[in-house]
Amino acid sequence: MDQLDVKLLQLLQEDGRITISELSKRLALSRPSISERIAKLQESGVIEGFGARISPAKLGKDTLMIIRITGLQVTPQKFESFIQEQEEIIECHRVTGEVSYFMKAAVSGIGAMGLLIDRLIPYGIPNTSIIISSPVPFRHMLPEEG
Known part of the structure; x- marks a missing residue:
């Protein structure tokens, strides 16, 4: 995991609904690169899933x-x-x-x-x-x- 992955994880945790396009802009990477990194983080189990936090x-x-x-x-x-x-x-x-x-x-x-x-x-x-x-x-x- 490199610094771009760490920054990607940070951005996804701050806003799980952030678009691939916005991630691409913020990380200065292509959209396919962002998608590939997210897929690898999911496959390796670092990202367990995406969801909404609900107020009980x-x-x-x-x-x-x-x-x-x-x-x-x-x-x-x-x-x-x-x-x-x-x-x-x-x-x-x-x-x-x-x-x-x-x-x-x-x-x-x-x-x-x-x-x-x-x-x-x-x-x-x-x-x-x-x-x-x-x-x-x-x-x-x-x-x-x-």
Whole structure:
């Protein structure tokens, strides 16, 4: 990966809808070169996909929370299968240590939060924290220099 790829990644993360023509202008490369670089970054797995970041609050899910699961009562495979069906769970990470899973959930309020927790109880011990603010809700990533 060269400096042009790094700059390309930066521009794509700043605006995923930027056109190939605009990228061509900003990087002083031909449109086919830009398209080829993007394709190579996708093929190598550096770019995993493109999508829109959606505001949960604007969809009526204004309560965000972190859920930690300890004391898992089922196999990880059974728990992960269950979690994949829970639309309120927007992130789930299996981790090392005392906690088995960290999850981020978006719900419509305290009532919906209670229902989600009730569904989790048979699988382990849920411990929840409501997110008050997110000073770093999303961070762009670039390769380290050197």
